[in-house]
Amino acid sequence: MERASGVLCNISSLPSKFGIGNFSRDAESFAQTIHEMGFKWWQMLPLTAIGCGNSPYSGISTYAGNYLYINPYELMDINLLTHDEVNNFKYNGSPYKADYNFAKWNVKNFMQIAFSRLTDEMKSSVKKFLKEQSYWLDDYAVFQAIAEKFGSKWWEWEKALKEHNQKAIEAFKRANEDRYQYYVFEQYEFFRQWNMLKKKINDIGVKIIGDLPFYVALDSVDVWANADQFQLDGNYRPKAVAGVPPDAFSDTGQMWGNPLYDFDKMKKDDYSWWRKRVSYCFKLYDGLRLDHFRAFYNYFAIPYGDETAVNGVWHAGPKNELINLIKKDNKNAVIIAEDLGLLTPDVTEFIKKTGFPGMKIFQFAFDGTQSTHLPHYYDINCVAYTGTHDNDTLLGWLYKANEGARNFALKYCNFQGFGWGAGGPECGSTKAIIKTVIASSASLAVIPIQDLLGYGSDTRMNVPGVAEGNWEFRIANEALYGLDRAYFADINNTYGRSYGM
DSSP, X not given: OOSEEEEEOOGGGSOOSSSSOOSSHHHHHHHHHHHHTTXXXXXXXXXXXXOGGGOTTSBSOSSSBOGGXXXXXXXXXXXXXOHHHHHHTOOOSOTTBOOHHHHHHHHHHHHHHHHHTXXXXXXXXXXXXXXXXXXXXXXXXXXXHHHHHHOXXXXXXXXXXXXXXXXXXXXXXXXXXXXXXXXXXXHHHHHHHHHHHHHHHHHHTOEEEEEEOXXXXXXXXXXXXXXXXXXXXXXXXXXXXXXXXXXXXXXXOEEEEEEOBOHHHHHTTTTHXXXXXXXXXXXXXXXEEETTGGGGTEEEEEETTOSSSTTOEEEEOOTHHHHHHHHHHTTTOEEEEOOOSOOOHHHHHHHHHHTOOEEEEGGGSOSSSOOTTSGGGOOSSEEEESOOTTSOOHHHHHHHSOHHHHHHHXXXXXXXXXXXXXXXXXXXXXXXXXHHHHHSSOSEEEEEHHHHTTOOGGGOSOOTTOOSSOSOBOOOHHHHHTSOXXXXXXXXXXXXXXXXX
């Protein structure tokens, strides 16, 4: 990976007129803005369709896109919506938070209108898309139509449907053809707009890093349509679920609840399900972060029904057997291994031997030890972050850190003077930290947009373990105008991250 820098910002966080960021001209403008500041990469959270809690990491499909990102102006441009109709769908609430409830209602409504107006030529294009993507899209469209009709978890459906019986599925499709076709159109339009937007972003000179969760949700198309690939009992309930063990931060560990893969079964067809999943991502993105990478080596299994993770045990993962196949399928691909958390030496060695860059987080560096997250310990083959979507913002972290850690961090970054907590685009403390991370030897440095703006804890994207209020941060247009573009362009140029742009 060439020396470069990037910005972390989810699509949902962009400015828009529709209650949530979407595939609009604001997305193009954002790419242009970060390019002018010398950033070559835009890292996003998963683009997949979301489920309960609005988390992009617990989607209902590993393939289907999040329909909330569909831009009605694009539908207007192909005469499926009128200008007046688009204006009627605009949002009048706060520009600082994504309103998922409004967006879900809103997009469904304007998409239904657009669907009702498809021309024969458009229907032909949608049909072609279904044929090309049938290996996942057929199941997705049926799943959504069934869920819409019965309103329950898939394992609570009638026997033939929950068992993914093809005769029952075909009969349901015939009886509910209109709803099935609507969900096909939804995905057609999502990917039509995404492909156009990505080309524009790439033409600006910015590449996209996507994100692939290790696990999928139990109530997902993936588990319903591929139940034999997971560790499920005869009633389609998990035999054990995913999580992580107790540590210094939690006496009871973390219970994620995802079903576990049956890697013994997957091995029999050379991990075809996993390989298709990863290769598909490289049709969407220019690079990919693999979340919870250590689970390729070993994964934590918690007995189903337990309320905590204390009784969990480690099981061997597919290790290099699968990783080597992923490399073979995606030669020279940019892959980032999310290797955060407590790692044993054997896991660390495994990750190192893959050759994939791991992650370093500035906020983890000041715990009183000589942490490997201190920038002077970074090697070239890593990706350095001031923080991720799971961290507080830099300013929020500085406020909450104990005085010793805060003073150490500010001294380390050569921040001098007073006013470290002032905040905003001219915040000296956060700019000093960003400069330190950009100056490091890490081949790639990624900065969350909140840190470029000097924002506090109220703009944090996610608090792990907290169910409500996450994934809502949004940027107002005027905030982007206030970015210190000259400063970031200068440090990217000074430290060799924007050469050749």
